[in-house]
Amino acid sequence: MHVNVIEPGGTVVPTLRYRDVAAAIDWLCNAFGFEKHLVVSGDSGAVRYAELTFGNGMIMLGPVEDSGLDRFMTQPADTGGAETQICYLFVADAVAHCDRAKTAGAEIVLDIEDADSNGRGYSCRDLEGHIWNFGTYDPWKRRTAPAGGSNRYAAGLRGGLRRLAVAAGMVVVIIASAMVVGWALGVTDAAYLDLGTAASTSVAEAAAHPQQAREAAERAVKDFKEQLARERGAREAAERLARSAREQLSQERAAKEAAERAAREANGRMASGDTERALEDVRQQLARQRSALETAQRIAQEARERLSLAERASDAVQGQLAAERSAREAAELAAQQARQQLAKEQQGAKDAAERAAKEAREEEAKERVAKRSPPPRPRPVQSLQSGSKPFILWDQ
Numbered sequence: 377m378h379v380n381v382i383e384p385g386g387t388v389v390p391t392l393r394y395r396d397v398a399a400a401i402d403w404l405c406n407a408f409g410f411e412k413h414l415v416v417s418g419d420s421g422a423v424r425y426a427e428l429t430f431g432n433g434m435i436m437l438g439p440v441e442d443s444g445l446d447r448f449m450t451q452p453a454d455t456g457g458a459e460t461q462i463c464y465l466f467v468a469d470a471v472a473h474c475d476r477a478k479t480a481g482a483e484i485v486l487d488i489e490d491a492d493s494n495g496r497g498y499s500c501r502d503l504e505g506h507i508w509n510f511g512t513y514d515p516w517k518r519r520t521a522p523a524g525g526s527n528r529y530a531a532g533l534r535g536g537l538r539r540l541a542v543a544a545g546m547v548v549v550i551i552a553s554a555m556v557v558g559w560a561l562g563v564t565d566a567a568y569l570d571l572g573t574a575a576s577t578s579v580a581e582a583a584a585h586p587q588q589a590r591e592a593a594e595r596a597v598k599d600f601k602e603q604l605a606r607e608r609g610a611r612e613a614a615e616r617l618a619r620s621a622r623e624q625l626s627q628e629r630a631a632k633e634a635a636e637r638a639a640r641e642a643n644g645r646m647a648s649g650d651t652e653r654a655l656e657d658v659r660q661q662l663a664r665q666r667s668a669l670e671t672a673q674r675i676a677q678e679a680r681e682r683l684s685l686a687e688r689a690s691d692a693v694q695g696q697l698a699a700e701r702s703a704r705e706a707a708e709l710a711a712q713q714a715r716q717q718l719a720k721e722q723q724g725a726k727d728a729a730e731r732a733a734k735e736a737r738e739e740e741a742k743e744r745v746a747k748r749s750p751p752p753r754p755r756p757v758q759s760l761q762s763g764s765k766p767f768i769l770w771d772q
Contacts, residue, residue, distance in 0.1 A: 386434065390463050392506055393451065394437060397424065397438065398423040412427075413434065414602070414605070416609055419682070457505055466510075466514050467510050467511065481503070496512050628672040628675050631669070635664070641657070
């Protein structure tokens with residue numbers, strides 16, 4: 377089940393190993409209030425991997441064996457209860473949470489009533505000895521919000537038409553990418569994939585609603601991170617299965633070689649003349665050979681099944697990687713188109729502004745010329761003599 381959180385999720389995900397992963401899941405959910413986010417079972421039905429959420433935090437659970445880190449790690453039961461790392465989890469009511477853990481059978485290491493805790497927290501061991509700390513101290517409130525992540529994204533939405541267009545395009549591409557990845561892994565129905573394709577044509581509509589676009593982007597990023605976590609789990613499972621298959625095949629070859637050696641030895645005894653003992657040895661060798669062959673056949677069958685599962689997991693991982701590449705290419709194309717469109721709009725606005733300024737300057741120049749020019753003076757046209765006084769006719 378998924379937990380509704382405001383932020384896309386934490387970037388630090390502690391990983392713990394348990395000898396009985398299924399029992400650890402049930403106990404942690406019952407005692408501490410974790411919720412199941414993802415549970416993966418192997419061929420035998422045993423739980424091999426899990427993701428549990430606590431508020432907006434998450435932990436990953438895996439088995440003690442069959443890990444590439446086996447020789448670098450140990451369990452509390454093997455070290456006298458000593459731990460090298462401890463998880464701290466914030467709770468609003470430490471007293472109520474402590475009572476819940478006690479009821480579930482948790483071993484209290486530092487009680488809520490101890491003087492050192494001042495009633496703000498407690499420490500306990502889980503069913504396999506791992507130590508957990510729970511308290512009311514919230515370290516996030518003593519730090520300013522990071523400049524990156526969703527705050528930077530929200531500031532970009534307020535930055536104007538260019539940032540809004542690019543952000544909206546990225547929102548649509550991320551949503552489509554998450555749906556494609558979900559469809560490739562069999563999580564998302566094909567109908568939702570069609571919806572994601574149709575959503576890519578709504579960039580302008582998403583840009584008109586920046587708040588909804590930001591929320592959709594955060595949900596898409598959260599889903600995409602979940603898919604990547606599943607990919608890592610599938611890839612690790614495929615590697616383990618391939619390694620196990622190689623070991624099984626090696627054992628099968630060793631059994632066949634032993635059977636062939638036994639047959640050659642029996643043939644050598646028969647050739648030397650010791651027939652009775654050779655026949656008895658042959659019967660024994662044949663019995664061992666049949667047993668070895670049956671074991672080899674069973675191992676080979678298991679190896680083939682494991683290899684088939686590994687191939688399917690590898691195909692799923694390759695499909696997801698292809699979907700990620702397509703998503704990145706679509707995101708880059710959307711961003712490029714948005715930049716080109718913005719450049720065209722800016723150039724058009726610049727040209728219009730220059731034309732308007734030029735027209736205004738020309739109009740202003742005409743007005744100044746009109747104001748400075750004096751009225752035309754009349755010029756004489758004809759001088760006439762009338763009596764003793766001449767007079768002049770003026771051209772108006």
